[in-house]
Amino acid sequence: MKAHIKITLKPGVLDPQGKAIEHALGSLGFNGVDEVRQGKFIEVELAEMDEASARAAVEQMCEKLLANTVIENYAYELVA
Amino acid sequence: MKAHIKITLKPGVLDPQGKAIEHALGSLGFNGVDEVRQGKFIEVELAEMDEASARAAVEQMCEKLLANTVIENYAYELVA
Numbered sequence: 001m002k003a004h005i006k007i008t009l010k011p012g013v014l015d016p017q018g019k020a021i022e023h024a025l026g027s028l029g030f031n032g033v034d035e036v037r038q039g040k041f042i043e044v045e046l047a048e049m050d051e052a053s054a055r056a057a058v059e060q061m062c063e064k065l066l067a068n069t070v071i072e073n074y075a076y077e078l079v080a
Numbered sequence: 081m082k083a084h085i086k087i088t089l090k091p092g093v094l095d096p097q098g099k100a101i102e103h104a105l106g107s108l109g110f111n112g113v114d115e116v117r118q119g120k121f122i123e124v125e126l127a128e129m130d131e132a133s134a135r136a137a138v139e140q141m142c143e144k145l146l147a148n149t150v151i152e153n154y155a156y157e158l159v160a
Binding site: 006007008018021024025028030031032033034035036037038039040041042043044045046047048057060061064065066 | 086087088098101104105108110111112113114115116117118119120121122123124125126127128137140141144145146
Protein backbone atom coordinates (compact mmCIF):
# COMPACT_ATOMS: atom_id res chain seq x y z
CA MET A 1 0.00 0.00 0.00
CA LYS A 2 1.25 3.45 -0.90
CA ALA A 3 0.65 6.71 0.95
CA HIS A 4 0.74 10.01 -0.91
CA ILE A 5 1.42 12.75 1.62
CA LYS A 6 1.16 16.48 0.95
CA ILE A 7 2.79 18.83 3.42
CA THR A 8 1.89 22.48 3.06
CA LEU A 9 2.72 25.60 5.02
CA LYS A 10 -0.15 26.87 7.15
CA PRO A 11 -1.87 30.01 5.87
CA GLY A 12 -0.06 33.07 7.14
CA VAL A 13 3.35 31.39 7.34
CA LEU A 14 5.83 33.24 5.13
CA ASP A 15 6.84 31.25 2.02
CA PRO A 16 9.86 32.82 0.31
CA GLN A 17 10.28 29.85 -2.04
CA GLY A 18 6.69 30.27 -3.25
CA LYS A 19 7.28 34.01 -3.72
CA ALA A 20 10.40 33.28 -5.77
CA ILE A 21 8.43 30.96 -8.05
CA GLU A 22 5.70 33.60 -8.35
CA HIS A 23 8.20 36.22 -9.49
CA ALA A 24 9.92 33.81 -11.86
CA LEU A 25 6.56 32.94 -13.47
CA GLY A 26 5.89 36.67 -13.84
CA SER A 27 9.22 37.24 -15.57
CA LEU A 28 8.51 34.35 -17.92
CA GLY A 29 5.35 36.16 -19.01
CA PHE A 30 2.74 34.22 -17.08
CA ASN A 31 0.26 36.86 -16.05
CA GLY A 32 -2.69 36.21 -13.82
CA VAL A 33 -0.77 34.22 -11.22
CA ASP A 34 -2.10 35.47 -7.92
CA GLU A 35 -0.22 33.40 -5.39
CA VAL A 36 2.17 30.47 -5.29
CA ARG A 37 2.84 28.31 -2.23
CA GLN A 38 5.37 25.51 -2.21
CA GLY A 39 5.08 22.41 -0.10
CA LYS A 40 6.42 18.88 -0.07
CA PHE A 41 5.06 15.71 -1.58
CA ILE A 42 6.18 12.42 -0.08
CA GLU A 43 5.38 8.94 -1.33
CA VAL A 44 5.75 6.17 1.23
CA GLU A 45 5.53 2.52 0.20
CA LEU A 46 4.14 0.54 3.14
CA ALA A 47 4.28 -3.20 3.71
CA GLU A 48 1.08 -2.84 5.79
CA MET A 49 -1.96 -4.08 3.89
CA ASP A 50 -4.66 -3.15 6.42
CA GLU A 51 -6.10 0.29 5.71
CA ALA A 52 -6.82 1.30 9.31
CA SER A 53 -3.31 0.37 10.50
CA ALA A 54 -1.77 2.07 7.48
CA ARG A 55 -3.70 5.28 8.27
CA ALA A 56 -2.59 5.16 11.89
CA ALA A 57 1.05 4.61 10.86
CA VAL A 58 1.05 7.43 8.30
CA GLU A 59 -0.47 9.87 10.80
CA GLN A 60 2.20 8.98 13.34
CA MET A 61 4.92 9.46 10.69
CA CYS A 62 3.55 12.89 9.81
CA GLU A 63 3.22 13.98 13.43
CA LYS A 64 6.63 12.69 14.50
CA LEU A 65 8.87 13.33 11.52
CA LEU A 66 7.47 14.45 8.21
CA ALA A 67 5.57 17.61 9.13
CA ASN A 68 6.40 20.39 11.56
CA THR A 69 2.86 20.77 12.86
CA VAL A 70 3.56 24.21 14.32
CA ILE A 71 3.85 25.72 10.84
CA GLU A 72 2.74 22.94 8.46
CA ASN A 73 -0.43 21.04 7.63
CA TYR A 74 -0.45 17.56 6.20
CA ALA A 75 -2.94 15.59 4.17
CA TYR A 76 -2.57 12.10 2.78
CA GLU A 77 -4.34 9.51 0.73
CA LEU A 78 -3.76 5.80 0.51
CA VAL A 79 -3.34 4.25 -2.90
CA ALA A 80 -3.66 0.50 -3.38
CA MET B 81 -9.02 28.77 -9.92
CA LYS B 82 -6.29 26.88 -8.09
CA ALA B 83 -3.85 24.36 -9.50
CA HIS B 84 -2.35 21.66 -7.27
CA ILE B 85 0.85 20.47 -8.89
CA LYS B 86 2.85 17.41 -7.82
CA ILE B 87 6.39 17.10 -9.07
CA THR B 88 8.05 13.75 -8.55
CA LEU B 89 11.38 12.26 -9.52
CA LYS B 90 11.16 9.78 -12.37
CA PRO B 91 11.57 6.13 -11.41
CA GLY B 92 15.25 5.22 -11.39
CA VAL B 93 16.45 8.72 -10.52
CA LEU B 94 18.41 8.63 -7.25
CA ASP B 95 16.56 10.28 -4.35
CA PRO B 96 18.91 10.83 -1.39
CA GLN B 97 16.33 12.95 0.45
CA GLY B 98 13.81 10.10 0.23
CA LYS B 99 16.44 7.64 1.46
CA ALA B 100 17.23 9.91 4.42
CA ILE B 101 13.54 10.00 5.39
CA GLU B 102 13.36 6.22 5.00
CA HIS B 103 16.26 5.73 7.41
CA ALA B 104 14.89 8.28 9.86
CA LEU B 105 11.51 6.50 9.89
CA GLY B 106 13.35 3.23 10.53
CA SER B 107 15.25 4.71 13.49
CA LEU B 108 11.98 6.03 14.91
CA GLY B 109 10.67 2.47 14.97
CA PHE B 110 8.45 2.50 11.89
CA ASN B 111 8.94 -0.92 10.40
CA GLY B 112 7.45 -2.01 7.13
CA VAL B 113 8.44 1.11 5.21
CA ASP B 114 9.64 -0.18 1.88
CA GLU B 115 10.51 2.96 -0.01
CA VAL B 116 10.20 6.72 0.36
CA ARG B 117 10.42 9.23 -2.49
CA GLN B 118 10.25 12.96 -1.94
CA GLY B 119 8.87 15.39 -4.44
CA LYS B 120 7.46 18.89 -4.49
CA PHE B 121 3.93 20.13 -4.13
CA ILE B 122 3.09 23.53 -5.57
CA GLU B 123 -0.19 25.42 -5.26
CA VAL B 124 -0.75 28.11 -7.87
CA GLU B 125 -3.67 30.51 -7.57
CA LEU B 126 -4.73 31.53 -11.08
CA ALA B 127 -6.85 34.50 -12.10
CA GLU B 128 -7.91 32.48 -15.19
CA MET B 129 -11.45 31.11 -14.82
CA ASP B 130 -11.64 29.06 -18.03
CA GLU B 131 -10.60 25.46 -17.42
CA ALA B 132 -9.02 24.79 -20.81
CA SER B 133 -6.87 27.95 -20.67
CA ALA B 134 -5.94 27.22 -17.07
CA ARG B 135 -4.79 23.70 -18.06
CA ALA B 136 -2.74 25.06 -20.93
CA ALA B 137 -1.12 27.69 -18.67
CA VAL B 138 -0.28 25.19 -15.91
CA GLU B 139 1.26 22.76 -18.41
CA GLN B 140 3.42 25.55 -19.82
CA MET B 141 4.50 26.57 -16.29
CA CYS B 142 5.49 22.99 -15.49
CA GLU B 143 7.39 22.52 -18.75
CA LYS B 144 9.18 25.85 -18.61
CA LEU B 145 9.91 26.39 -14.93
CA LEU B 146 8.45 24.13 -12.29
CA ALA B 147 9.63 20.70 -13.38
CA ASN B 148 12.91 19.53 -14.85
CA THR B 149 11.36 17.14 -17.34
CA VAL B 150 14.62 15.26 -17.86
CA ILE B 151 14.44 13.79 -14.36
CA GLU B 152 11.01 14.77 -13.05
CA ASN B 153 7.37 14.00 -13.82
CA TYR B 154 4.53 16.36 -13.06
CA ALA B 155 0.84 15.90 -12.45
CA TYR B 156 -1.74 18.50 -11.59
CA GLU B 157 -5.38 18.97 -10.79
CA LEU B 158 -7.50 22.08 -10.94
CA VAL B 159 -9.54 22.99 -7.91
CA ALA B 160 -12.38 25.48 -8.16
